[in-house]
Amino acid sequence: xxxxxxxxxxxxxxxxxxxxxxxxxxxxxxxxxxxxxxxxxxxxxxxxxxxxxxxxxxxxxxxxxxxxxxxxxxxxxxxxxxxxxxxxxxxxxxxxxxxxxxxxxxxxxxxxxxxxxxxxxxxxxxxxxxxxxxxxxxxxxxxxxxxxxxxxxxxxxxxxxxxxxxxxxxxxxxxxxxxxxxxxxxxxxxxxxxxxxxxxxxxxxxxxxxxxxxxxxxxxxxxxxxxxxxxxxxxxxxxxxxxxxxxxxxxxxxxxxxxxxxxxxxxxxx
Amino acid sequence: xxxxxxxxxxxxxxxxxxxxxxxxxxxxxxxxxxxxxxxxxxxxxxxxxxxxxxxxxxxxxxxxxxxxxxxxxxxxxxxxxxxxxxxxxxxxxxxxxxxxxxxxxxxxxxxxxxxxxxxxxxxxxxxxxxxxxxxxxxxxxxxxxxxxxxxxxxxxxxxxxxxxxxxxxxxxxxxxxxxxxxxxxxxxxxxxxxxxxxxxxxxxxxxxxxxxxxxxxxxxxxxxxxxxxxxxxxxxxxxxxxxxxxxxxxxxxxxxxxxxxxxxxxxxxx
Amino acid sequence: xxxxxxxxxxxxxxxxxxxxxxxxxxxxxxxxxxxxxxxxxxxxxxxxxxxxxxxxxxxxxxxxxxxxxxxxxxxxxxxxxxxxxxxxxxxxxxxxxxxxxxxxxxxxxxxxxxxxxxxxxxxxxxxxxxxxxxxxxxxxxxxxxxxxxxxxxxxxxxxxxxxxxxxxxxxxxxxxxxxxxxxxxxxxxxxxxxxxxxxxxxxxxxxxxxxxxxxxxxxxxxxxxxxxxxxxxxxxxxxxxxxxxxxxxxxxxxxxxxxxxxxxxxxxxx
Numbered sequence: 001x002x003x004x005x006x007x008x009x010x011x012x013x014x015x016x017x018x019x020x021x022x023x024x025x026x027x028x029x030x031x032x033x034x035x036x037x038x039x040x041x042x043x044x045x046x047x048x049x050x051x052x053x054x055x056x057x058x059x060x061x062x063x064x065x066x067x068x069x070x071x072x073x074x075x076x077x078x079x080x081x082x083x084x085x086x087x088x089x090x091x092x093x094x095x096x097x098x099x100x101x102x103x104x105x106x107x108x109x110x111x112x113x114x115x116x117x118x119x120x121x122x123x124x125x126x127x128x129x130x131x132x133x134x135x136x137x138x139x140x141x142x143x144x145x146x147x148x149x150x151x152x153x154x155x156x157x158x159x160x161x162x163x164x165x166x167x168x169x170x171x172x173x174x175x176x177x178x179x180x181x182x183x184x185x186x187x188x189x190x191x192x193x194x195x196x197x198x199x200x201x202x203x204x205x206x207x208x209x210x211x212x213x214x215x216x217x218x219x220x221x222x223x224x225x226x227x228x229x230x231x232x233x234x235x236x237x238x239x240x241x242x243x244x245x246x247x248x249x250x251x252x253x254x255x256x257x258x259x260x261x262x263x264x265x266x267x268x269x270x
Numbered sequence: 271x272x273x274x275x276x277x278x279x280x281x282x283x284x285x286x287x288x289x290x291x292x293x294x295x296x297x298x299x300x301x302x303x304x305x306x307x308x309x310x311x312x313x314x315x316x317x318x319x320x321x322x323x324x325x326x327x328x329x330x331x332x333x334x335x336x337x338x339x340x341x342x343x344x345x346x347x348x349x350x351x352x353x354x355x356x357x358x359x360x361x362x363x364x365x366x367x368x369x370x371x372x373x374x375x376x377x378x379x380x381x382x383x384x385x386x387x388x389x390x391x392x393x394x395x396x397x398x399x400x401x402x403x404x405x406x407x408x409x410x411x412x413x414x415x416x417x418x419x420x421x422x423x424x425x426x427x428x429x430x431x432x433x434x435x436x437x438x439x440x441x442x443x444x445x446x447x448x449x450x451x452x453x454x455x456x457x458x459x460x461x462x463x464x465x466x467x468x469x470x471x472x473x474x475x476x477x478x479x480x481x482x483x484x485x486x487x488x489x490x491x492x493x494x495x496x497x498x499x500x501x502x503x504x505x506x507x508x509x510x511x512x513x514x515x516x517x518x519x520x521x522x523x524x525x526x527x528x529x530x531x532x533x534x535x536x537x538x539x540x
Numbered sequence: 541x542x543x544x545x546x547x548x549x550x551x552x553x554x555x556x557x558x559x560x561x562x563x564x565x566x567x568x569x570x571x572x573x574x575x576x577x578x579x580x581x582x583x584x585x586x587x588x589x590x591x592x593x594x595x596x597x598x599x600x601x602x603x604x605x606x607x608x609x610x611x612x613x614x615x616x617x618x619x620x621x622x623x624x625x626x627x628x629x630x631x632x633x634x635x636x637x638x639x640x641x642x643x644x645x646x647x648x649x650x651x652x653x654x655x656x657x658x659x660x661x662x663x664x665x666x667x668x669x670x671x672x673x674x675x676x677x678x679x680x681x682x683x684x685x686x687x688x689x690x691x692x693x694x695x696x697x698x699x700x701x702x703x704x705x706x707x708x709x710x711x712x713x714x715x716x717x718x719x720x721x722x723x724x725x726x727x728x729x730x731x732x733x734x735x736x737x738x739x740x741x742x743x744x745x746x747x748x749x750x751x752x753x754x755x756x757x758x759x760x761x762x763x764x765x766x767x768x769x770x771x772x773x774x775x776x777x778x779x780x781x782x783x784x785x786x787x788x789x790x791x792x793x794x795x796x797x798x799x800x801x802x803x804x805x806x807x808x809x810x
Contacts, residue, residue, distance in 0.1 A: 003675035031668040031722075032635040032651040038671050039712055040644065047703060066645035067337045067607045069652065095302040103505040104310065105336035111302040112339065128301040131308050135273035163317060163498040164513045172309055173506060182301075199507035200470035200740035203514070228703040235643040236713060237739035243704045244743070337607045365572040373775040374580065375606035381572040382609065398571040401578050405543035433587060433768040434783045442579055443776060452571075469777035470740035473784070 006038075013042030020045060020052075021075035022082035022121075040232055050225035054190050056080040058226060060091075061098050061194040062233035064109040070116075073109070077117035086187075088118055088126055093183035094191050100173050101195020131176050142166065145175030152178050152185070153207060154214040155258060186217045193226065197242045198234055205242065210249040210259035220250040276308075283312030290315060290322075291345035292352035292391075310502055320495035324460050326350040328496060330361075331368050331464040332503035334379040340386075343379070347387035356457075358388055358396055363453035364461050370443050371465020401446050412436065415445030422448050422455070423477060424484040425528060456487045463496065467512045468504055475512065480519040480529035490520040546578075553582030560585060560592075561615035562622035562661075580772055590765035594730050596620040598766060600631075601638050601734040602773035604649040610656075613649070617657035626727075628658055628666055633723035634731050640713050641735020671716055682706065685715030692718050692725070693747060694754040695798060726757045733766065737782045738774055745782065750789040750799035760790040 017025045017037055028034040045055060056076060063073045080086040086094070091114045099107025118125070142160055149157035152174060160166035178188060189212045196204040212218045218226070223246045231239035249259060256264045287295045287307055298304040315325060326346060333343045350356040356364075361384045369377025388395070412430055419427035422444060430436035448458060459482045466474040482488045488496070493516045501509035519529060526534045557565045557577055568574040585595060596616060603613045620626040626634070631654045639647025658665070682700055689697035692714060700706035718728060729752045736744040752758045758766070763786045771779035789799060796804045 003677055005675050006670065006672050009672075029665065030635070030651055030655070031632050031671070032639060032647050034668070035636055035639065035647075035671060036644070039716075043707060043712070047707060049703070062643075063645060065337075066643050067605075067649065068645035069648050072645065072648065092301045095300070096305055099302060099305065100506050103332075103336050103501075103503045104306070105333060105338035105342070105503050106505075107302050107305075108339050108342065109337065111300055115300070125299065128304070130276065131301070131305060132276050132279075135275050137273055162494040162513065163319070164494065164501065164509055167313060167317060168498050168501055168506065168509070172313070176309075195505055196507040199505055199511070201507045201511040204507035204510050224702040224704065228708050231643075231704065231708055233643045233645050235646075235735055235739055236640050236708065237736040237741045237744035239704055239708070240744050241739070241741040243702065335607075362571050365570070366575055369572060369575065370776050373602075373606050373771075373773045374576070375603060375608035375612065375773050376775075377572050377575075378609050378612065379607065381570055385570070395569065398574070400546065401571070401575060402546050402549075405545050407543055432764040432783065433589070434764065434771065434779055437583060437587060438768050438771055438776065438779070442583070446579075465775055466777040469775055469781070471777045471781040474777035474780050 009038055009042045012046065013037035013039075016045055017041040019079075019083070021079045023075060023078065044228060044232060047225060047228070050222050050229065051085075052083065053080075053085045053187070054222070054226070055229050056085050057094060057187060057190040058194055058229045059233065060094070060110060060113070061102060061106075061191050062198070062230055064098065064106045064113070065102050065194070065198050066233045068233065070113075073113045074117050074120070077110075077113045078120055081117055081121055081123065088114070088123055089128075090183045090187060092126075092128060093180060094187065097177055097183065097188050097191045098195060100177060101192050102198060129180075129182070141175050142170050144179075145170030145173075148174030148178050152215070153211045155207075185215070189215075189217045190226070193242075194230060194234070197230060197238055200238065200241070205245055206249065207259050209242070209245045210252060213249060213253045214259075220246070220253075223250070279308055279312045282316065283307035283309075286315055287311040289349075289353070291349045293345060293348070314498060314502060317495060317498070320492050320499065321355075322353065323350075323355045323457070324492070324496070325499050326355050327364060327457060327460040328464055328499045329503065330364070330380060330383070331372060331376075331461050332468070332500055334368065334376045334383070335372050335464070335468050336503045338503065340383075343383045344387050344390070347380075347383045348390055351387055351391055351393065358384070358393055359398075360453045360457060362396075362398060363450060364457065367447055367453065367458050367461045368465060370447060371462050372468060399450075399452070411445050412440050414449075415440030415443075418444030418448050422485070423481045425477075455485070459485075459487045460496070463512075464500060464504070467500060467508060470508065470511070475515055476519065477529050479512070479515045480522060483519060483523045484529075490516070493520070549578055549582045552586065553577035553579075556585055557581040559619075559623070561619045563615060563618065584768060584772060587765060587768070590762050590769065591625075592623065593620075593625045593727070594762070594766070595769050596625050597634060597727060597730040598734055598769045599773065600634070600650060600653070601642060601646075601731050602738070602770055604638065604646045604653070605642050605734070605738050606773045608773065610653075613653045614657050614660070617650075617653045618660055621657055621661055621663065628654070628663055629668075630723045630727060632666075632668060633720060634727065636720075637717055637723065637728050637731045638735060640717060641732050642738060669720075669722070681715050682710050684719075685710030685713070688714030688718050692755070693751045695747075725755070729755075729757045730766070733782075734770060734774070737770060737778055740778065740781070745785055746789065747799050749782070749785045750792060753789060753793045754799075760786070763790070 014025055014037060028037060059076045063076060095107050095111040095114060098110055146157055158165050160170050192208055196208045227239050227243045252259060258264060284295055284307060298307060329346045333346060365377050365381040365384060368380055416427055428435050430440050462478055466478045497509050497513045522529060528534060554565055554577060568577060599616045603616060635647050635651040635654060638650055686697055698705050700710050732748055736748045767779050767783045767786060792799060798804060
């Protein structure tokens with residue numbers, strides 16, 4: 001039995017923290033500050049099973065919703081850019097995508113952090129493709145949204161009878177944002193999962209955890225790593241609920257059931 | 271079939287955004303920034319079915335709880351004042367009312383935004399009526415709170431056995447704040463609904479959505495518009511839960527049931 | 541029947557507010573500002589049944605998670621230090637402990653407020669004991685965490701099959717933080733309860749409210765006072781849910797049941 005050494009843990013933490021945030025790490029002055037180095041960077045970020053790109057997206061979004069001190073949030077964005085885990089275009093897409101699931105305020109917080117980090121690294125601004133460039137037919141736009149919903153959620157959506165479903169979910173969320181090319185579906189999953197997990201709203205958490213695994217975007221093992229990475233900024237209690245849902249939904253996917261327990265293929269939801 | 275034009279959408283967004291925030295709109299530099307203009311202002315704020323006064327109250331309160339960048343929050347307050355959708359007195363009442371349902375920190379955030387926006391517009395400070403000016407009898411104060419509870423909630427409240435109900439709910443929330451004259455009951459509903467929706471607490475959400483409709487303060491159609499306006503700053507997943515509760519409670523009100531499904535008149539709750 | 545006097549309430553509020561925040565109280569300029577003095581400090585902080593030390597821990601943590609204006613948060617920390625309700629070491633431990641239950645961002649907010657308040661009071665920095673100073677065996681660390689879990693929660697924990705339980709709960713939360721000597725278990729309870737209550741996650745709220753009373757750390761009467769103190773920054777709707785759980789779990793503890801209703805001693809959880 002070989003013992004592990006706290007000095008080794010600290011050294012690993014220093015290396016990780018400085019590389020991941022692309023900045024030198026100051027010596028911690030308090031117990032809390034030391035926990036970044038000796039726990040968060042030495043023991044959580046170093047875990048196998050989930051790539052850095054996903055860990056950055058999860059950290060940026062959950063930090064944006066937690067009133068995070070600016071140097072910490074900017075550090076994640078700078079690190080993601082400097083380590084080429086995410087491009088500027090991907091991050092800009094993530095800011096819009098997160099606005100939907102975490103609210104427009106938090107989208108703004110992510111977007112402003114991107115601007116500051118890009119300026120720090122001297123990255124030139126790239127311009128952007130508009131939300132929709134071509135003229136559209138309102139009925140076709142709704143139908144497009146309905147197809148996007150099924151593609152992402154793996155089951156059919158609700159009829160567009162009210163503002164939230166028609167003006168929100170179908171016209172915009174699935175009709176205009178999820179299908180944009182600048183960030184792939186797996187990337188959008190992590191952004192989405194942080195937003196729904198923070199809401200503490202039961203059904204969105206269940207359906208999106210299910211959708212992440214049923215679509216093949218994320219494996220059960222990756223979802224388990226997601227939960228711990230998510231806990232850093234959103235807290236252990238919220239992560240605890242998500243962990244329970246991951247267990248439950250992994251069973252449903254394995255047993256070829258819908259998220260609410262019906263056999264796949266009988267519900268008309270495939 | 272006539273096609274809709276993205277240029278028209280953008281132009282509508284520019285007009286709306288600058289009028290609603292009472293300030294010129296800078297050209298968006300990022301994809302996210304463009305979404306304010308092309309989606310939030312062009313497509314959500316322009317929807318019929320809910321008056322501007324309600325949309326401002328919902329946006330101010332939900333923005334205050336979302337760590338919103340100051341220029342955005344101040345813009346809503348400035349717009350509400352400049353467009354005479356809400357008076358300074360009404361906004362000050364909303365700040366205190368929101369403190370109860372969104373916490374004292376967010377009450378402070380609203381109150382400070384009001385001060386900044388009023389200063390920008392050169393509106394003189396008005397003074398305020400104290401929370402309670404006359405001497406009171408403790409038992410009468412509790413009884414007053416109990417009557418206020420029934421008036422607002424449309425059903426009877428709990429007995430004042432503990433600090434939360436006695437010192438919180440009856441003595442203060444219903445005994446001193448809801449009945450104040452500076453903001454009408456319908457205005458207080460939107461403030462309340464944002465706070466309860468953000469809490470993700472099941473029973474407060476159900477009872478207050480029920481109370482909003484059962485009291486006649488808001489129609490089913492208005493509640494549906496509320497959900498999408500609320501989603502802007504609080505995110506789609508929380509709004510999704512509220513939308514489900516709106517459907518459910520509208521049925522209960524229509525069928526003359528209490529919020530938890532008992533026939534009205536048999537429960538002693540009328 | 542003797543009437544109570546609003547002037548007396550205001551005077552009491554001024555005395556309380558200035559003592560508790562260790563600073564002179566400016567004259568309120570708005571209705572909202574007057575509510576700190578005439579309600580929060582005059583009527584909530586003055587209630588019997590929960591000591592100042594607990595009220596400070598609850599207020600500091602719930603304020604840290606609510607985007608609270610800096611002067612308010614710093615005031616609580618300054619007051620806790622100046623009134624010797626909490627030592628600098630205890631507060632530093634609370635910052636790390638709260639990072640777990642409220643997320644690392646809010647831990648940082650508490651930690652930075654402590655640094656500012658200590659500087660205002662001229663308190664010298666004390667240094668800190670590292671999270672773990674001695675070499676360790678990974679299996680023994682997990683076993684230590686499992687014992688810590690049972691000690692705190694009063695029932696056995698889950699097997700360490702995934703990142704969240706192994707890398708999070710057992711190795712760190714119960715293996716390294718809860719057992720640290722700088723803050724006693726009762727103090728850690730209040731910090732924990734704020735974090736779980738804010739999450740709106742049902743099972744963590746139930747198990748921690750149960751554990752607080754089943755361990756003897758807090759009585760039913762103290763938990764009732766906690767709920768109102770917690771409501772100040774976290775809002776009435778969240779507190780309403782916690783109040784319901786306090787009633788429910790007090791019954792379970794009294795009837796010698798587990799948090800989920802099994803007879804104690806039959807479940808193997810004692």
